Amino acid sequence: MEPASPSRRARIAAMLALLAVAAVVAAGLVAHHRFPDVAPPASETEFDTDRAWTHLERIVGEEPAPIGSQNSAEVRDYLVEHLESLGLETEVQQDVGARTFRTVAETGRVDNVVATLPGTDPTGRVYLAAHYDTTPTTPGTTDDLQGVATILEIARVLAEREQPRNDVVFLLSDGEEPGLLGAEAFAEHHPDAPDGGVVLNLEGAGNAGPSALYNTSSGNAELVSEWADTVPYPAGESGFAALWAEAPFNSDFTALEEAGFIGMEFSPLDGRAYYHHPSDTLDNFAPKTLHHQGVNALAMADTIVDRDIAELRAESDTTFFTVFGQVLGYPGFLVLPLALLSVAGVAALAVLTRLRARVNVSHLLGGVLTGLLAIAVSMGAAWGLWQLLLQVRPGYAGMVSGDPYQPEFYRWAILALSATVAWAGYFIARRRLREEALVVGALLWPALVGLTLAVALPPMAYFGTIAALAASTGAFAAWRAGAHRPVLRCALLATGVLPGALLLTLSGYIITTVMGIGLGAAGALCFAMAALLVAPLVSMAVPASGGPRPILVPLTAGLLTAALTATGLAVDTFDEEHPYTANLYYVLDADTEQAVWASDSSRPHAWAADYVTDERDPDPLSIPAPTRSNPAWTGDAPALSLPAPEIEVADTRTGDGTLTLDLVLHTQRSAEMLILHLDRPIAEGTVTVPDLPATELSEMEAAGDDAAEWPYEVTMHNPPEGDVELTLRFTDEKRPELGVSDVSFGLAEVPGYSERPDGVVMEPAGGGAPTDSIIVSHTHEW
Template identity: 35%
Template sequence: MTTAAADQPAPGSRRSLAAGLMALCVLLLIAVGAIWDTTPTEVSPADAPGREFSAQRAFAQIERFAVKPHPVGTAEHARVRDYLVGELRRLGLRPEVHEAVGVSPIDEQGDPVTAGRVFNIVAVIPGTAPTGRVLVTAHYDSVPEGPGANDDGAGTAAAVETARALTADGTRLRNDVVFLITDAEEAGLLGSEAFVKDHPLARGRNVVLNNEARGAKGPVLMFRSTESNSGLISTFGSAAPMPVADSVYAELMKLLNNDTDFTAFKPGGMAVLDSAYANGGTLYHSVLDDPAHVDLAALQQMGDNTLALVRSFGGADLARLSTGGDLVYFNVPPGLLVRYPTWAASLLGGVALLAVLALIFLARRRGAVTGRRTLLATALALVPIGAGAAVGAFFWDLLKVLRPGLSGTATTTPYRPELFWLAVLMLAVTILVTWYALLRRRVGPAELALGVLTWAGLIALGLGIVAPGASHLAAWPALGAALGGLAALRCPPRWRVPVLTAALVPGALILLPSAWNTLPMGLRYAGYAPIPLTILFGGLLLPVIETLWPRRRTPLIPLTALVVSLALVATGLLAEPIDKRHPRRTSLAYGLDADTGKAVWLTSNKPDPWARRYGGAPATGHPLAELWGGGADLLSPARTAPLPAPTLRVLEDTTRQGLRTLRVRLHSARGATMVGLRVAGDTTTVTSLTVEGRSLTPDPVGFVFDAAGPGGVEASLTVKAPAGKIRLLVTDVSRNPGELSALPGFIPPPDWLFLGDTKISVTRSYTV
């Protein structure tokens, strides 16, 4: 830490250079090793022993059912369900098709409630002396635009292969094992909500292992769990053969909009572990989410972990499963999951900050730094961290300006993201070394290093109090660097760089891998974690960087870093393919007002060149856009298609004590999979609304019902009885992209685009 010490090798000298370069190489190798340690590579063959999980066998299942899009309410969806039921029966199980009505637990303020008819698949392997149940869950429906081989064909196939391995084993576990393949997850978590609400197996003591995918490869990360998770995480860390997990993601999920069936299971009182892989995010909700793009190594890790956890939880006394508190957890090589109670996070943060303050005190006493400059450096250390977050916030938008075709991905991830990821990290380096070069002589290198270290200690303590699951990102690196600085003050000069290097190992194990591993979340989020974490690690690395700092021409360092960053961005833009083998998403919706005979096109507020022909004025305030446009933002007139309007039939109409109750049946004459109802806001106020027996209170504004079926949907609504009649808006919606080709005026997109988030809606009003 005390690079100003008189007997230390001068910066830029050969001796200093060699020591610094070796230190940097060692730390980078440690970081790369930590990243590689969580990357799945092994795949078990199809002829693996029967009691083991085989990715090859599971993949054979995916090849049979995830061949076409199978959203709810379609014939292909029914075929996939029948196939899975048949496979479970072939294993000797007795699967049940749980038919129910689900209501989305996702709160969309001001929007109609999403509900739907669901067909969950439930199969049970009875336990010998159950203390609870272990549920293996995944969803079998897909989005309309892709076959869903990863999302969630991988999770579904992993469940079937796990069931096969358990039945082949011949040894029954203590607890019941339930295989729950949920329906309508993509429509709004409807199947899982219906199971929690309606099925008797949802009662009692349940541990849920939910498997998902937000990409096509990479480590299967257990990214969140229900609270009071000490027993869950401890079992996961000890039983799973490759337990990749980090509690920082649980904290991030509180900030980001990312729902899985976890969202429905959690209110049901279940103990849930939510896992997914996310690399290759460009294929998420894409036409390319097919069997050819399933990574067998990721599938193997998912299955190995699931099978091992089923056996561990299945043989345990679930009544004794500890729920005494939450844990902080993260990975370190070789394959270890470090974990400790969250109450220790604030204590650890306090210890780290005290160690930093002790280092500052001792450095001042030795004359290595001055108090005034250290305070100034601490204030100035916020500049690179804030600048990095700002650059990261606009990085994706800048890339889209430079290459507009990049915008068509669901996860803001290019097909070849690695060069962009390296560019993000190099931009962080550029910001840090520019700041250091400008202030090194004016403030002092040791003071600047202490300034960053002080913030690391403050962040460690702050996160330990408000977000303990993320506290380890700063606590261990700060504590290690502070203790290393204290040791360096007392050791001979020739040992200082090795001592500082050893002290920075926690940072290399935690900060750089965390920065790299959060990049698959999407380049839109580069400012959340990757850039700030890289800058924080670089700041802790400043004493080592100082040993490499040249005596002259120091502006070349930030200039070189900037050139490398720009070169990586430019190369990434040039290397990124945009063609029929690497298509981008485009969005388009068609809405027909059957009352007026007028129709509109709706597309996003930043349309691609093809969709721009359908974009016009902002759609705000237009009824079709507000109700059923699917989030579209631009609207233009369209030619009227000969589409029959949905029908409404009043079954019962009563008025009592100033409240009018209507029981109605909605039906799509054109066979659309979704129908919806909303009361025109200027005619009355809804006090209660029920659809197919499920109440949608409180404060319903309407509903849209998925998988309505040929018989339609029955709804009952109670409104404040007006003096005159009320107006009901009835809409049916189809989401098959192929149906757009039958609409007048539709021009197919070029082969480098595919249609996603497609909706065709017909709306008619009824006055009753």
């Protein structure tokens, strides 16, 4: 820790230590990508990937299979036929599901496929779940038909084995994509739902890479322990599971957990560009990923089907992460003490440098500021890199996931860019500040991040806590070794920074994988802290004098960033196999008989730009249109002669300062969506369709001050040919403004419309009005 220039021997030791750290980190990244190739099963009662793939080929069509479609019905019938052939008790739960997302209540008619393998002495039920509907923009190979195919094969295996202790239920839900409707219908109306159970939910957030444990119910300690001890090829981190739980992401598991179920979710997480994408096809999905999903899911199911279900419900969570294929972690009750200990360790190091090395307070504060600036600038630079890529490759704006088709080189570019910024800042500060102060500053921020997360998001605190705790211990040991023993000193420093460098780099890589290059700044946070951890070793290898010029380090990293970015641009090009995406839909105001083409894309593809020629103000459309449509561009369109959806106020009741409306809605053109629009939120309500029980609607949140003219919606997906009846209660007696719209898929009937050219496909569904849809709108007059 002394400021004297290291000797040549010290420089060599530092370089070797850096190489050792880099080699271990690189090996960890390689191990993260490694998972088993497809192998034939050892027996008939093992997971057979070929059989699962055969199911996948059968249920994946060339066209999407959204809720209520003919394609979806064909998939449903196949599932029922196969599960019945296994001798399972199989039913189709026809019902209405509903879920409110802040200001929007999603409802819809669903057909859940539910099959049961009875247990010999059940303590509860084990559910294997996936959804068989897709969005209107994708064949849904990975989201989520691969999960369905996996469950069909697991059902065969378990049916052929000795009868398990617990009941096993195979829940293949409908209507997950528009709003978790099948899961909500199951949780609210199925007679087995009140008993709860353990759910293993198989999802499809990406189309490549290993199947990772990416979400758990709270109180996961026993389940995580079983998973860590059981699955042959584990992958997953509690940090991402916690982040997923707090983010506005939802799956069927969300609804089931709220209903009292416990469990886990598994999904491949790489290949996010294909999420809801028309190219999410069999050709773009690897059997290897299906194999990993199936082998791990079967192993987990195989264990818990014979466990006492009550014992799997724990009071605490476990912090866990996977390194070199091994699950490591610690109990939840240690999260805060370890975080505090890491801060105390850095504080002790600061006191030591102040007293023993005579580093003044201003230098320590300068070191802290240097670390903060390095992290902040790295994150800003990662954001700037994406903006640059958007300028060079405007088609990236149409990648809803924020990830290109082949993002690998861009991920490494963000890592190199973060190192460039961190090391440049460190070397510049080294001219004026003592090295010991910079070390303290580099370690303080991981410690503070860990402490903050220990309070706000405990399962995610580990990467900051472990990094700071290990590195401060290593730095203290290196100081004790002294500058006269450079080899030992470098070895101790390297040993200290290694855990943090490995975990932070892995975490940054996983974050950029899941969140995309567009949100690469989140990954840069981890990458920058990793670069700061190893900066003292870099500084020892490249001293201020007596060795290579220090500017060569950030310069080399910067040139590497440029080379990786250029390679990414060269590799990731748009073509027929990696098509551009384009968003376009048609809106007809039936009251004025005026129509517009509309696109939500801020930078429409040239094909769409021929229809949408006028850039709009940020205000949404003033007519009632789905999901508070806010197109970025519009253009004049011919007005079709289409019947408007109907709305009738059947009854109005007031009392106790509230208003209750009975409404009847009807689509006259067999649309796929029927939507009620309001200017005020509902307090509660019910939705009823012919031949099915009424379903409750929960309270809506109040919209913000910048709310659109029609901020509240009740949407019926897969509406019946007959009427949709709504009973809605409001918290005062003022009559709301009412509008109604319906949505059908396909634009072929609009005069002047031409199909997309080769190499251009629909933009993946990601919120907003559905692309390639016709929307007919009508405003009710009181």
